[in-house]
Amino acid sequence: xxxxNDVDLKQWATDWQAAPYDVESAxxxxxxxxxxxxxxxxxxxxxxxxxxxxxxxxxxxxVSSPRQTEQMAMLSLASLxxxxxxxxWWNRRGVLRxxxxxxxxxxxxxxxxxxxxxMALRIGWIVLAAELIxxxxxxxxxxxxxxRTVSPGEIRFAWSWLAGFTLLGAFGLIKFGRWLNRDAExxxxxxxxxxRD
Amino acid sequence: xxxxxRDERCVRMLxxxxxxxxxxxxxxxxxPARQEDLVQDIWFAVWRALPQFRGDCSERTFVFRIAHNxxxxxxxxxxxxxxxxxxxxxxxxxxxxxxxxxxxxxQRHERLRRAVQALPLSMRQVVVLTLEGLTNAEVxxxxxxxxxxxxxxxxxxxxxxxxxxxxxxxxx
Numbered sequence: 181x182x183x184x185n186d187v188d189l190k191q192w193a194t195d196w197q198a199a200p201y202d203v204e205s206a207x208x209x210x211x212x213x214x215x216x217x218x219x220x221x222x223x224x225x226x227x228x229x230x231x232x233x234x235x236x237x238x239x240x241x242x243v244s245s246p247r248q249t250e251q252m253a254m255l256s257l258a259s260l261x262x263x264x265x266x267x268x269w270w271n272r273r274g275v276l277r278x279x280x281x282x283x284x285x286x287x288x289x290x291x292x293x294x295x296x297x298x299m300a301l302r303i304g305w306i307v308l309a310a311e312l313i314x315x316x317x318x319x320x321x322x323x324x325x326x327x328r329t330v331s332p333g334e335i336r337f338a339w340s341w342l343a344g345f346t347l348l349g350a351f352g353l354i355k356f357g358r359w360l361n362r363d364a365e366x367x368x369x370x371x372x373x374x375x376r377d
Numbered sequence: 378x379x380x381x382x383r384d385e386r387c388v389r390m391l392x393x394x395x396x397x398x399x400x401x402x403x404x405x406x407x408x409p410a411r412q413e414d415l416v417q418d419i420w421f422a423v424w425r426a427l428p429q430f431r432g433d434c435s436e437r438t439f440v441f442r443i444a445h446n447x448x449x450x451x452x453x454x455x456x457x458x459x460x461x462x463x464x465x466x467x468x469x470x471x472x473x474x475x476x477x478x479x480x481x482x483x484q485r486h487e488r489l490r491r492a493v494q495a496l497p498l499s500m501r502q503v504v505v506l507t508l509e510g511l512t513n514a515e516v517x518x519x520x521x522x523x524x525x526x527x528x529x530x531x532x533x534x535x536x537x538x539x540x541x542x543x544x545x546x547x548x549x
Contacts, residue, residue, distance in 0.1 A: 188539065189507070195485040196400065196493075196508040208391060211420065215384045366388065 209286045209370050216293055216363075220276055227268045231261050247327065253318035257311065264307050271296050271303075287371055294364050301357055308349045315342050387424045394440050395420075397509045401441070404493050404505045405448040419447045434518060441506060441519045452498065492541040500534035503527055 235258055242254030275293045319338045323330050395416075402415040422443045430439055493501055493508075506516045513527045520527070 189535065192489055192538065193508045193510065195489050197396075197510075198486050208388070208395070211391065212388065215388070 209290065212367065212370060213286050213290055216290070217276065220272055220293065224268065224272060224276070227265050231265045234258075234261050247321060247325070249321040249325070250318060253314050253321070257314050260307065260310055260314070264303070267303055268300070271300055290367050291371075294360070294367060297360055297363075301353065301360060304353050304356070308346065308353065311349070312342070312346050315345070383424070383427050387420070387427060390423065390436060390440060391420060394437065398440070398444050400490075401444050401448065401505055401509070403490060404501055405451055407494065411451075415447065415451050418451070419444045422447050435515070437511070438515050438518050441509070441511065441515075445502060445506075445519055448502075449498075488542060489538075492538050495541060496534055496537055500530055500537060503530040504534040504538065507531060 238254050238258035238261065242251050242258060245251050245254065275289060275296060277289070319342060323335050323338055398419055399412070399416055402412045402419065406412045406415050423440055426439075426443055430436075434442075493504060496504060502520055503516055506519055507513075511519065513524050513531070516527045516531075517524045
């Protein structure tokens, strides 16, 4: 194979790879929006699933308990669950769709989704704190009210369960926050590229 | 592989290979709108195939293999419906009148793209993958042919490209 041909091929490869394609970023943002739509729907379904399981249990415990503190704690947790689900659906209003007619629409929907997810993260921390308080009241009432004898093992289990539940929730929220930051960076890079085009 | 890591991986691969795949799509399809369709089709196929990717070849080879298969299916699909798809019966583009060195890189790319599009499919596939920087072994892996076959097709493709682009020497 001659050297001239190698030179030709190298030159061709350089020319070939120099193609200007400004639709690339547009396709990326379309794909990005489609992928995030799936994520939003999975959040919506997860919300309903958790509420569907937790709500009947909380309401039952609240209604059937003879003690006032337990009733208050369980019904407050049930109300908190309902409020969280309602907030979730309200927070996702208008951003569950995956299609748009212009690139500006795709950018707008992505920016709005990030803003909503950040809001959901903040509310998530508030809900976790509220749950911690309500469960603490409930455990305190069951363990220290003197209504029945509680063994030291049961006390340890109750507080350990609450600590584990809280740590798990906090871990999940921290992970979600980090992922959200990475996702925002990815989106900003795409947006910059589109705006440059 | 969970859904998120699959998405993340797909986005990363898209960022790395999207330009290459757009050039590859342009070698299979002249119409810009259908090029877009083909690129989207390829990315969807990549996304679907990702869970089966076990790392037995490079990501680039994996992506190009899927792109090649989609490109062939695309030709097969549109051949039956119209005549301007880039199959082997496409008209040969005439070489440009300007000397190679006096053209801008964009013009040279345009000329080269037209010449590549004019090649028969078997040569076009080999030459496009080579121009994208794949080695002969990688091209062989993507197309499922032998390394010798790649070398033979590439030699013929170079000769044909030289002829179409008005090169000075016969590359034999």
